[in-house]
Amino acid sequence: MASSLRSVRLTLSQCKSLPITSSHASNLLRSTTPRLSPSPQDPFKRELATLHDGQIQASLVEVTPSKDPKTPPPPSTLVFGHTFTDHMLSIPWRADSGWGTPKIQPYAPLPLSPSATVFHYAHCLFEGLKAYREPSGKVTLFRPDMNMKRMNTSAERVAMPTFNGDAVIELMKQLIRLDKHWIPEEPGYSLYIRPTMIGTQPALGIAPPKEALLFVICSPVGPYYPQGFKPVALYGTTEYTRASHGGIGAYKLGANYAAGVAAQKAAALQGYVQNLWLHGPQHHITEVGTMNAFVAFKRDNGVTELVTPPLDGIILPGVTRDSVLALARDHAAGVLKIPELTDKLVVSERPVTMIEVKAAAQLGELVEFFGVGTAAVVSPVDRIGYLGEDLHIPTGPDGMGPLSRPLWKYLTGIQTGAIVHPWSVDV
Amino acid sequence: MASSLRSVRLTLSQCKSLPITSSHASNLLRSTTPRLSPSPQDPFKRELATLHDGQIQASLVEVTPSKDPKTPPPPSTLVFGHTFTDHMLSIPWRADSGWGTPKIQPYAPLPLSPSATVFHYAHCLFEGLKAYREPSGKVTLFRPDMNMKRMNTSAERVAMPTFNGDAVIELMKQLIRLDKHWIPEEPGYSLYIRPTMIGTQPALGIAPPKEALLFVICSPVGPYYPQGFKPVALYGTTEYTRASHGGIGAYKLGANYAAGVAAQKAAALQGYVQNLWLHGPQHHITEVGTMNAFVAFKRDNGVTELVTPPLDGIILPGVTRDSVLALARDHAAGVLKIPELTDKLVVSERPVTMIEVKAAAQLGELVEFFGVGTAAVVSPVDRIGYLGEDLHIPTGPDGMGPLSRPLWKYLTGIQTGAIVHPWSVDV
Numbered sequence: 001m002a003s004s005l006r007s008v009r010l011t012l013s014q015c016k017s018l019p020i021t022s023s024h025a026s027n028l029l030r031s032t033t034p035r036l037s038p039s040p041q042d043p044f045k046r047e048l049a050t051l052h053d054g055q056i057q058a059s060l061v062e063v064t065p066s067k068d069p070k071t072p073p074p075p076s077t078l079v080f081g082h083t084f085t086d087h088m089l090s091i092p093w094r095a096d097s098g099w100g101t102p103k104i105q106p107y108a109p110l111p112l113s114p115s116a117t118v119f120h121y122a123h124c125l126f127e128g129l130k131a132y133r134e135p136s137g138k139v140t141l142f143r144p145d146m147n148m149k150r151m152n153t154s155a156e157r158v159a160m161p162t163f164n165g166d167a168v169i170e171l172m173k174q175l176i177r178l179d180k181h182w183i184p185e186e187p188g189y190s191l192y193i194r195p196t197m198i199g200t201q202p203a204l205g206i207a208p209p210k211e212a213l214l215f216v217i218c219s220p221v222g223p224y225y226p227q228g229f230k231p232v233a234l235y236g237t238t239e240y241t242r243a244s245h246g247g248i249g250a251y252k253l254g255a256n257y258a259a260g261v262a263a264q265k266a267a268a269l270q271g272y273v274q275n276l277w278l279h280g281p282q283h284h285i286t287e288v289g290t291m292n293a294f295v296a297f298k299r300d301n302g303v304t305e306l307v308t309p310p311l312d313g314i315i316l317p318g319v320t321r322d323s324v325l326a327l328a329r330d331h332a333a334g335v336l337k338i339p340e341l342t343d344k345l346v347v348s349e350r351p352v353t354m355i356e357v358k359a360a361a362q363l364g365e366l367v368e369f370f371g372v373g374t375a376a377v378v379s380p381v382d383r384i385g386y387l388g389e390d391l392h393i394p395t396g397p398d399g400m401g402p403l404s405r406p407l408w409k410y411l412t413g414i415q416t417g418a419i420v421h422p423w424s425v426d427v
Numbered sequence: 428m429a430s431s432l433r434s435v436r437l438t439l440s441q442c443k444s445l446p447i448t449s450s451h452a453s454n455l456l457r458s459t460t461p462r463l464s465p466s467p468q469d470p471f472k473r474e475l476a477t478l479h480d481g482q483i484q485a486s487l488v489e490v491t492p493s494k495d496p497k498t499p500p501p502p503s504t505l506v507f508g509h510t511f512t513d514h515m516l517s518i519p520w521r522a523d524s525g526w527g528t529p530k531i532q533p534y535a536p537l538p539l540s541p542s543a544t545v546f547h548y549a550h551c552l553f554e555g556l557k558a559y560r561e562p563s564g565k566v567t568l569f570r571p572d573m574n575m576k577r578m579n580t581s582a583e584r585v586a587m588p589t590f591n592g593d594a595v596i597e598l599m600k601q602l603i604r605l606d607k608h609w610i611p612e613e614p615g616y617s618l619y620i621r622p623t624m625i626g627t628q629p630a631l632g633i634a635p636p637k638e639a640l641l642f643v644i645c646s647p648v649g650p651y652y653p654q655g656f657k658p659v660a661l662y663g664t665t666e667y668t669r670a671s672h673g674g675i676g677a678y679k680l681g682a683n684y685a686a687g688v689a690a691q692k693a694a695a696l697q698g699y700v701q702n703l704w705l706h707g708p709q710h711h712i713t714e715v716g717t718m719n720a721f722v723a724f725k726r727d728n729g730v731t732e733l734v735t736p737p738l739d740g741i742i743l744p745g746v747t748r749d750s751v752l753a754l755a756r757d758h759a760a761g762v763l764k765i766p767e768l769t770d771k772l773v774v775s776e777r778p779v780t781m782i783e784v785k786a787a788a789q790l791g792e793l794v795e796f797f798g799v800g801t802a803a804v805v806s807p808v809d810r811i812g813y814l815g816e817d818l819h820i821p822t823g824p825d826g827m828g829p830l831s832r833p834l835w836k837y838l839t840g841i842q843t844g845a846i847v848h849p850w851s852v853d854v
Contacts (some may be wrong), residue, residue, distance in 0.1 A: 081542065081631025088541055109538035110546075114515055114644050115508065119537075119625050121688075122549035122681030158685045159692050194631060198546050199685075204508025204621060204646060206684050206717055208692065217541050219631060244671035248686045254549030255682035257633050258585045258626075259675045261548075265586050265635065290633055 054098025056091055056167040056214075061174060066106040075184035078222045080375070081192070085179035085218040089171050092200075093161045095210040102171050104178065107217065117199030117209040124198045124254035125154040128374045129319070131176050131191040131218075131427060133183040134417035139176060139427040142415045144169045146319045147195065154251040155197055159208030168195065172216055173427045179218055180427070187416075188223030192375075224376040229399030231382035232371075234276040234288060235267035236354060238387070242277040242286060243314040249286075250313050257290065264289060272385055274371075279314060283354035283386075286314055291371030291379060292321035295352055296403050298365040304343040306403055307352050320372040323423065324407055325349070341406035343367075354386055361391045368401030369393045377415075378408040481525025483518055483594040483641075488601060493533040502611035505649045507802070508619070512606035512645040516598050519627075520588045522637040529598050531605065534644065544626030544636040551625045551681035552581040555801045556746070558603050558618040558645075558854060560610040561844035566603060566854040569842045571596045573746045574622065581678040582624055586635035595622065599643055600854045606645055607854070614843075615650030619802075651803040656826030658809035659798075661703040661715060662694035663781060665814070669704040669714060670741040676713075677740050684717065691716060699812055701798075706741060710781035710813075713741055715798030718806060719748035722779055723794035723830050724787050731770040731794055733830055734779050747799040750850065751834055752776070768833035770794075781813055788818045795828030796820045804842075805835040 066086040073083060088107045092100040117123045127147040133139050148165025155162050172193060183191045195216045199209030240263040243249020248256060267275035274289035285293050286309055297305045306328050309315050325347060330336035332345040360366040371379040380400050384391045395401055400408065413419035493513040500510060515534045519527040544550045554574040560566050575592025582589050599620060610618045622643045626636030667690040670676020675683060694702035701716035712720050713736055724732045733755050736742050752774060757763035759772040787793040798806040807827050811818045822828055827835065840846035 079630075084542060107541070109540055111536035111538045113536055114534070114623070114642055115511060115621075115646075119545060119551055119623055120553050120621070120681055121684035122551055123685045124546055124549055126547050157689060159688045192631075194542075194547070196541070196546055203506075204619075206688065206691070208688055215541055219542075239673060241671050241673035244668050244674065246666060246668035247671065247674075253685065254547055255685050257548035258550045258680065258682050261586045261633065261635055262584060264633070 056099040056102060056163050056171075058102065058167040058170040058174075061102040061104060061171055063174070063178070064103070064105040065178070068106075072182050072184070072220060075186050075189055075220070075222060078184075078189075078220055080221050081219050083219055085182040085191070085220070087175055087178050088218075089175045089216040091163075091168075091171075091214045093163075093212040093214065095161075095208075099161070099163060099214075102167075104171070104175050110213070110215070112200055113202035115202045115204055117201050117203075117211075120204060121199070121206055122253075122255045122258070123158055123160060123209050123212075124196065125151065125158065125160070125252055126197070126254065127151050127193075127195045127252060129193050129195075130221075130374060130415070131180075131183060131193055132416050132424075133180065133185065133190075136417075138417065139180050139183065140415075140417060140424045141169075141172070141176075141193070141427055142425075143319055143323065143423045144172065144425060146322065150252055150317060150319075151195060151197065154253055157248060157251045158253060160197060160199060160212055163214065168214070168216075169425075175216060176218065176427045182218065182220050184220055184222070186222075188226070190221055190415075192219045192221045193217075194219065221375075224379075225399075229380060231380040231393075231395045231399045232273040233271070233383040233390075234274055234381055234385070235270055235272035236278050236283070236384055236386040237263045237267065237275040238278050238283060239263075239266065241279065243279075245313050247314070250311065250316060252316060256316075260290065270385065272383075276384060278354050285309060285352050285354060285357065287316065288371030288379070288381070291373035291376065292316065292318040293369075293371055294321075294324065294404075295357060295369050296367035296401070297360050298367055299346070302344055303346055304367055304403065305346050305348055307348045307350060309351060310349040312351075318373060320374055320377060320411070323411055324372050324378075327407060327410055328403075338406050338410045340409070341403065343402055345403075354384075357384070358386065358391055361393065366393060368395065368404055370401070370404045377412060378404050380404055483526040483529060483590050483598075485529065485594040485597040485601075488529040488531060488598055490601070490605070491530070491532040492605070495533075499609050499611075499647060502613050502616055502647070502649060505611075505616075505647055507648050508646050510646055512609040512618070512647070514602055514605050515645075516602045516643040518590075518595075518598070518641045520590075520639040520641065522588075522635075526588070526590060526641075529594075531598070531602050537640070537642070539627055540629035542629045542631055544628050544630075544638075547631060548626070548633055549680075549682045549685070550585055550587060550636050550639075551623065552578065552585065552587070552679055553624070553681065554578050554620075554622040554679060556620050556622075557648075557801060557842070558607075558610060558620055559843050559851075560607065560612065560617075563844075565844065566607050566610065567842075567844060567851045568596075568599070568603075568620070568854055569852075570746055570750070570850045571599065571852060573749065577679055577744060577746075578622060578624065581680055584675060584678045585680060585682075587624060587626060587639055590641065595641070595643075596852075602643060602645065603854045609645065609647045611647055611649075613649075615653070617648055617842075619646045619648045620644075621646065648802075651806075652826075656807060658807040658820075658822045658826045659700040660698070660810040660817075661701055661808055661812070662697055662699035663705050663710070663811055663813040664690045664694065664702040665705050665710060666690070666693065668706065670706075672740050674741070677738065677742060677744065679743060683743075687717065697812065699810075703811060705781050712736060712779050712781060712784065714743065715806070715808070718798030718800035718803065719743065719745040720796075720798055721748075721751065721831075722784060722796050723828070725792040725794055726773070729771055730773055731830065732773050732775055734775045734777060736778060737776040739778075745800060747801055747804060747838070750838055751799050751805075754834060754837055755830075765833050765837045767836070768830065770829055772830075781811075784811070785813065785818055788820065793820060795822065795831055797828070797831045804839060805831050807831055 201211040628638040
């Protein structure tokens, strides 16, 4: 049996130039590979997980608890993304055998060859989502299916392996259950989950990597605005572009982020907190730093129009963006009543230029401007530096506006379990 | 002394929000840090190298020879970028102390935190250059100063540390001298050198990384065309864009390469060897896969015009591009006589569209089309798939053309030492 498996593998590795898919490997092996669930000590378990049908098998996970668990630090000392829990999930992938055995093991360095794809050609992509601990102790995730769907889209864009998202959600839940004592009990705190995929083939040469690693790490994080909302000042960036049509702006690839740091730095040097990406000669509003952008305008008939740029290939399809749109549309359609949202609303996904925003500000028709994303949920803006002058944007005494305040309250209500909603998924 | 150093360090790390530069650190420490050359065993050597003046100090390199050197494989079995020599160079950097001690040590995996910047935000950049072994046994590098200059430009674009290129050239030479028996003696073979820089700060959050690693690995490589030149067929890519104005196309960042693999894959699926990046509505020729593009046209007055797109922000400033331009210009000006280059030449850096190339092909005025880069040096093209039809491009019986052949011969003559030239630098 072992020699039969080995001989099939040799054949596969000898045919590297052929487009061998994991299902080919599976067909070749189907007749000789036992499918009954192996015992944890079964030496075939690893072979099975590697060769099964190339897909991630959550049931075959190997869990190695940490022998040296840490004491979570006091929540008030947390800095975003600097503290990690005791465990991580990792799942290797090879072009000739598909996804291997998932492992939950102590958080530890990844020993990668200096020639690994990720160090040279930026084959890396990620997701960000949060696990919340409800007062009852129940832990939930917010719309993890959306993250898995987008992660697959990102992977496909850079010729990396796709995977069954449900299996990774199941494995993330196991990881979170193991480390759930890391979620601080204080309100506003959560566990930030970072699924990541990197190319690990130890060879130079620009091509789809033949080896990859999907891993998930967890970081306890505090509220984005511990002292209440603080609106930010944006610098309207026209010197750099974040994305272009035919490019990668619609994908959550690492490559978008290294390229954006220069614009962020330039904004900071001029005294702004973040940059606003303005695209093309008409200065279309695309994104706020690494968040999606929303603008609200007063319309003639007493209606407020809530606008966000459409998903035309240069905008990241944000989960918070999608959630805000869905809630606002349901409210506008009368199928949902969001408390305190008194404006009569129309919701638009349409192009919006800085010229339109500037004109509205001058006419007193600009209701508000805000960014949305997983980390901050909603980030109100009170000033935009644009071509040498500052545009001032109204915000309320609490730093928010008439749309962002009720939308933020409702959304975080769902996320923290105060409002029962199918978007919140039990861990 | 040790405690004084430690206390300064604590102060620095407490001030993380301030823009502490390595020269600040240096000024703080100058009065207490001895500058006389330490003995190799001196425990202050590491401190010194770390804190000196933040710059890379080649003289402080620590060399650890491999205890288990490998036997280089037979040259004929080499696959590009799959085999590495016994040693590597690495130099760590920290925002609070600058460049640390350079180390030449056995080639080994890099143990990086799963939260390291490079895995999430694609803070990675690289260079590629070759070391040649002359028949006399002398080893040379080709224009390494150009690579160091570009590497610094790339680093700056993504807010990573710059460095003194001369020190890294000196360290690369030491590394190559140690592993020079890996350069095969057969003609056409060389040692491909890959300087790389990655962000290594173990923290999430999009910002300039506070820790980085510069490393250099070496791979023995064979001739790009072992059986003589083989012209390639290109697919004119209009569905994807490689770069845009205000973006990162002019920098050798990993981020450009992951994004390009999809276009390469699409070209391959349609039966082409590589893709030709066509930019904007007029289908400007920008690059050939990951090489710079050259086109030659017959002009009325019996002159041949050699054209390459200008460095307008979306073109990589290639070292081979620069070398071909310089040689062709010197020949056109009569200050250099390139043997076998009989065409009367004008050399242009100007925009060139696919429409112009297609019209020239139809009128019989297209002399040739080729890509240039470090790996292949010159790569002739015999066919371009463009909007559903194939354009045929003349090539000679040896696969090359009247310009690419003599230029390639002259350039490789310099690289291999047959032609004495200051571009070739002794190792």
